[in-house]
Amino acid sequence: TMLPANGAAAADPVPQIVSRGGKHALMVDGAPWLALCAQVNNSSNYPSALPKVWPVVNKLQANTVQVPIAWEQIEPQEGRFDFSFVDTLIEQARANDKRLVLLWFATWKNTAPNYAPAWVKTDNERFPRLTTRDGKTSYALSPHHRATLEADKKAFVALMTHLKKVDPQNTVIMIQPENEVGTYGSVRDYSPVAQELFDGPVPEALRRRMNKQPGSWVKVFGKDADEYFHAWSIASYIEEIAKAGKAVKPLPMYVNAALRDPIKHQDPSTYASGGPTWNVMEVWQAAAPSIDFLSPDIYTRESKLYEAHLDRYARPDNPLFVAETGNDIAYARYIWSVLGRGGIGFCPFGMDATGYGNYPLGAKRVTDEVLEPFIQNYRIMAPMAREWAKLAFEKPVWGASKPDDGAAQAGRLGRWRIRVSYGEWQFGQTEWYPPGTPKPDFADEPIGGTLVAQLGPDEFLVTGNHARVSFALADPAPGESSLLVRVEEGHYKGGEWVFERVWNGDQTDYGLNFTDLPQVLRVKLGSYRGN
Ligand code: N0T
Incomplete structure (x- = not known):
C-alpha cells in the first residue's frame, strides 16, 4: 500500500482477531486471513539463514512465516538496540510476498532463558531463577521479579515501536510473546518471594472467572493450587508485556503451549x-x-491424540491456531481437521533448508518427499485462502483427516450426512474388485482428508485429497433418496467462483474421489421421492 504524499499514516487497518457467534477470524487488511504457515528453525533468525528459508516456504506456497526475534540479538548490551535483522526480514518477506508472525524469544524460550541477552542470563542476582520445592535453583527465570519483567518489557516495547515505524503496511501480522512458557521440574517458584504471594489471597479477577469464594490459593484451588498459581504468575507477567506492546501497536498476540496429555x-x-x-x-x-x-x-503423530488436542483449543472463546506441528509426512493431513474446526492457521515447524531436523518430533530431514504432502494441501488452499477464511468465519464448516486405522468417518452439516473414506481407487467399491487387485500406493500412507463448507442448505464447497467423499440425507422421508443435482469443478478468482466443468458419470458414481490433484468442487444436492 502506498503512503499518502503528505506522509500521513495510510489507512491500513492493523490486523486483529474478531470473534462472532463462537467463530473467529484473523483480520488482515480488513478481511479474514487463513494462515498457511511455515515456521523456520530456531536459529534461522539471522540474515545468513534467510536464503535457506525462502526457497522452502515458496515451494510450500505458505503465505505466512513465523520467525524468531531473539532478545539477545536486539539488545546485546543493555539499552543498545539493533533492529537490522528485523529490517532485513521484513524487506525479504515483502519481496517474497509473505506475511510474518514474529516469535519473541526472551524471558522464556521452551521455558528457559537461553535467548535472553548474556547480561540477563548471567546475572541471577538481578534476574533471579526460580526455586524448586526442595530449595534448589531452577534453570528457569522466576516470573516474580520486577527487574526481569521491566527489562523484557522494555525490549519488547522497543521492538513494537520499531515495527510501528517501519511496517505501516503490516507485513508483520501477529506476535507470539515468549515461547512455550512454564517450568519443567518445578510446579511453581517456591522462593520466599513467591511463597508470600502464594500464602496471600487469590486475585479477585481469577476467583470471579473461576466462580470461587475468596481465600488463599490452597483453600480455593486445593491440589491444583501450585500449578494455578504458577500459570497466573507467568500469564500476568506476559500480560504486562503484551499490553505495553499493544499500546504501541495493537497487533494480535498469542501464547503457545508445550502440551499436557x-x-x-x-x-x-x-x-x-x-x-x-x-x-x-x-x-x-x-x-x-x-x-x-x-x-x-x-x-x-497419533490421530486420536492429535484430534483431542485440537478439541481442547478450538473453543468459542479461543480461536484454533496450531502454532507449531511436526514437519513430517504424517502431520500434513491434520490441516483438514484444523480447518474443519474453523481454525485460523496451521504451522509446520522447521521448514527451511538449514539442515536441521527435530526427529523424532518432526522429519529427519526436510526433503522434497517430506514436503510433498504439505505442498499438496497448500496448493489447494493457497489460491482460495481468503475465500476459505471468510467461509469459515461465516458459514458452517466440517473437515476430517485420515485416522491411524484408515477407517471411514462421518460428519454432518444441516440435513446432510457426509461420509469420507480412504485408500480406495476412484472407480467402484473395493469389495467388487477381482481378487489380487492391488491397493493404490497411498492406501497405507498417513495422508488424506477432506474439507467442506455449507454455502446454503443444500449447497457445499468440497475439497481435499486422497479421500472419497459422499453425501446423503441424514433423515430421509420414507421413500426419499438423495442425489447429486450438479457437481461443478472450478476455482476462486478475486473472490468469484470460476466454473471449469461439471463432474458426472464415473467422476461422481462412487462418491467424489479426490486424488493428489488440487480440485475444488461446488456441489448441489437434492432428493427424489419413490416408493
Ligand atoms: C518446540 C520445538 C522448537 C513427544 C522443538 C517442542 C520450538 C518449540 N518445542 O523443535 O524448540 O521453538 O516451541 C517441545 C515438544 C516436546 C514434546 C515431546 C513429546
Whole structure:
C-alpha cells in the first residue's frame, strides 16, 4: 500500500482477531486471513539463514512465516538496540510476498532463558531463577521479579515501536510473546518471594472467572493450587508485556503451549507447569486479556491424540491456531481437521533448508518427499485462502483427516450426512474388485482428508485429497433418496467462483474421489421421492 504524499499514516487497518457467534477470524487488511504457515528453525533468525528459508516456504506456497526475534540479538548490551535483522526480514518477506508472525524469544524460550541477552542470563542476582520445592535453583527465570519483567518489557516495547515505524503496511501480522512458557521440574517458584504471594489471597479477577469464594490459593484451588498459581504468575507477567506492546501497536498476540496429555490426567511435575495447557486456559484468560488466544504446539503423530488436542483449543472463546506441528509426512493431513474446526492457521515447524531436523518430533530431514504432502494441501488452499477464511468465519464448516486405522468417518452439516473414506481407487467399491487387485500406493500412507463448507442448505464447497467423499440425507422421508443435482469443478478468482466443468458419470458414481490433484468442487444436492 502506498503512503499518502503528505506522509500521513495510510489507512491500513492493523490486523486483529474478531470473534462472532463462537467463530473467529484473523483480520488482515480488513478481511479474514487463513494462515498457511511455515515456521523456520530456531536459529534461522539471522540474515545468513534467510536464503535457506525462502526457497522452502515458496515451494510450500505458505503465505505466512513465523520467525524468531531473539532478545539477545536486539539488545546485546543493555539499552543498545539493533533492529537490522528485523529490517532485513521484513524487506525479504515483502519481496517474497509473505506475511510474518514474529516469535519473541526472551524471558522464556521452551521455558528457559537461553535467548535472553548474556547480561540477563548471567546475572541471577538481578534476574533471579526460580526455586524448586526442595530449595534448589531452577534453570528457569522466576516470573516474580520486577527487574526481569521491566527489562523484557522494555525490549519488547522497543521492538513494537520499531515495527510501528517501519511496517505501516503490516507485513508483520501477529506476535507470539515468549515461547512455550512454564517450568519443567518445578510446579511453581517456591522462593520466599513467591511463597508470600502464594500464602496471600487469590486475585479477585481469577476467583470471579473461576466462580470461587475468596481465600488463599490452597483453600480455593486445593491440589491444583501450585500449578494455578504458577500459570497466573507467568500469564500476568506476559500480560504486562503484551499490553505495553499493544499500546504501541495493537497487533494480535498469542501464547503457545508445550502440551499436557489431552485426555488423561497428567501430573504438572511432568510437563511445563504454568504454561497455557488446557486445564489452565481459564486462568490464562483471566490473567492475560491482552493475549488474543492460546495455541497448541502439536508433536504427536497419533490421530486420536492429535484430534483431542485440537478439541481442547478450538473453543468459542479461543480461536484454533496450531502454532507449531511436526514437519513430517504424517502431520500434513491434520490441516483438514484444523480447518474443519474453523481454525485460523496451521504451522509446520522447521521448514527451511538449514539442515536441521527435530526427529523424532518432526522429519529427519526436510526433503522434497517430506514436503510433498504439505505442498499438496497448500496448493489447494493457497489460491482460495481468503475465500476459505471468510467461509469459515461465516458459514458452517466440517473437515476430517485420515485416522491411524484408515477407517471411514462421518460428519454432518444441516440435513446432510457426509461420509469420507480412504485408500480406495476412484472407480467402484473395493469389495467388487477381482481378487489380487492391488491397493493404490497411498492406501497405507498417513495422508488424506477432506474439507467442506455449507454455502446454503443444500449447497457445499468440497475439497481435499486422497479421500472419497459422499453425501446423503441424514433423515430421509420414507421413500426419499438423495442425489447429486450438479457437481461443478472450478476455482476462486478475486473472490468469484470460476466454473471449469461439471463432474458426472464415473467422476461422481462412487462418491467424489479426490486424488493428489488440487480440485475444488461446488456441489448441489437434492432428493427424489419413490416408493
Ligand atoms: C518446540 C520445538 C522448537 C513427544 C522443538 C517442542 C520450538 C518449540 N518445542 O523443535 O524448540 O521453538 O516451541 C517441545 C515438544 C516436546 C514434546 C515431546 C513429546
